[in-house]
Amino acid sequence: MGKRSAVLGLSTAAALLLSACSNETAPTNEAASGEGEAGGGGKISITLMHRYQASNIGKSPEDTAVLDGVERFKKDFPDVEIVEEQLQNEDYAIKAQALAAADDMPDVFIVPGSWMTNFVDNEIVLQLNEELDKRPEWRDGYRAGTLDAGTREGKVFGIPIAAGPTHLIYYNADLFADIGYDQFPATWDEVMDAGRKLADKGVNLFSYGDKSKGYAMSSWISALTDRHTGPEWTASILSGGGAAFTDPGFVNAISIMSDLSKAGYLNKDMNSVDGDTMVSYYFEGRSAAFVSGIWSAMNVVNNAPEAVREATKVAVFPGVEDGKGDPLASSGGAGVYYSVHAGIAPGPKLDAIMTLLEYMTGSQSAKLMAEVGGFPAYDPGEFDTTKLHPVARAAYEASAAADATKIFDLWFDASIVEVINTEIQGVMSGSKTPAQLAEAAQQAYETFLAKP
């Protein structure tokens, strides 16, 4: 009896352990055989992990265009097997972090610009210069600057997908006409004046939703700071060239936001609602405008009540007095990149991967993305604009009008970005001053500079 139960116990334990092990090792084996290229009768297998989902086709221009590229590739190269994993944004971040820590990334994956330095330093991503040089026509098709956030010291580590600006003002021209503005106010004094007049009518100037922390940084702070400091300041911060977050330009940019909040021209629940609620406040007429990226253009087109949709126009922040930045500029550039695993050696597999990347982000994909309202990193040239709603077209044109300034959350180290994201909530809720935010950001910056 005793012996039998011992055997039973042992085998149960063994079974448990074994099944755990086999679960763990199965994918690795697969990947290994994939990397061995010709191993299984010359069939190439590419593992692809990204955050575009089939369920978003038709809703999101990026998902539509990229996944269309994957399908076209599969059709044109039936010999190449693509093991694809589609994840949601947050899930992707978590999974990619874990896989990167374990040095177990798939062959092709998405890298947000803010991760790039980290991935390059840790030799997770492959340098693509030689491969791109073999395909000059494709390489040169990307808009100026879109490769930048994926490039370190002249070496290209990422292929951009979309390049839409993160700062545009969508405003309800009817509401502004009611208070005597036939377009969006052209100076900050006028903006405050408009805010006052709208407040008298019980309407917020802007709706604002920063619950998820990050909205302020990408849609407001990056563009506003540039209006004050110009791109030199940003460049100096990035190179450790002496600029500081406590410089007046940055503090003044934050002060503009804090003034709007203090004056009561934003919705009171600005830190506890998310971007969707922010936009729905605009749709409901609670606010006369909202600030967001180009991705909101299609949201307005698809979801706004007809009156609001027809009245919506697109603008960017006015310039500031003595500002060094271009008053037409919007923060933008490519946000996320496709990168290739550092372990891939030149050969047929890498060729196939590069072709796949071209299918997903190159000319055809870019045309499709533009046609459905996106702003591709690859310049689509002439495309069919007839299907585009005027709001989407205005957003596209505003995006193409001026050079993009850097989106801080993609360029600054994550440790600094997080501090600013957190502190700006305090500033907007009135418990911190812009100077205190600058102080905290500077401290994080110095910690970052001091670390190897």
Next chain:
Amino acid sequence: MGKALRPSGWLVLLYLLPGLAIYSFVVLVPILSAFRYSFFSWTGRPKKSYIGLDNYAEILRDEVFWHAFWNNVIMTAYGLIGQVGLAFVFALFLMSKAVRWKGFHRTISFFPSTMAPIIIAFLWTLIYNYNYGLFNEFLRIVGLERWVQSWLDLSGPIVLLVSIPLSWQNIGFYTLLMLAGLAAINKEVLEVAELDGATGFRKAWYVMIPLAKPTLIVSSLLCIANNMRGFEHIYAMTGGGPGNASSVMALYAYETSFLRFRYGYGSALAIMIMALTLLIILIGTALLQRRRGAEGVEH
């Protein structure tokens, strides 16, 4: 059990092995590796560099962490009052003869405990909502319009505001614990107390509380442990905001590791949280035990 049927020592160990293996894999190993990582500057990638106790030194200077710790302590205090305290009152009501439909009340008060924290948080986010929230609607109906607020945007009372849903969710659980504890009190003692004229408040204070003390202690310790590692409600309701106003230790550690990519420092924070929680529980136990000891002498 007869001696013939009793398995030998090593066999017992063997039976325990699968459970023990799983437990060490999911609990002990992560804690030990977190302890190891806490001595490194590590961005979550293959490369990491040993920096000794630097992370711990940084924690000592880290105002945000200590602010978060303080929030945990306040939440625990609110929890002891709002969860354990109220639950005890609820349990007394449910024990008393005046209350009808006891089963119904018990079930309803336990119901929130069965829901996921995220759902609770979402519900309460709606209740606190500025435009459509129940809370503001109630204020408008009773004519207190000037009190209408965007509640979750207030930095001042935010910790109290996020503690209320926690209490709302957990009261039922502690009520059940208390009911079990109170039910174990010998009925004769209570009857004698009533004959002696102890009713209502006096009966509760002089008879029931001393007799239910073990249950109260266990509940308090559970409550302390739960609140010190609180995360989900805050994460879903405010994300620690506005700013850091409602941040708690676990949330800060999470953000440090997974948003700021400072895994080494995040691991040090996690170890610190464990140490601080253990410390508070030890102090709590010591205090409660001593009181019990002292009273034991008194009796």
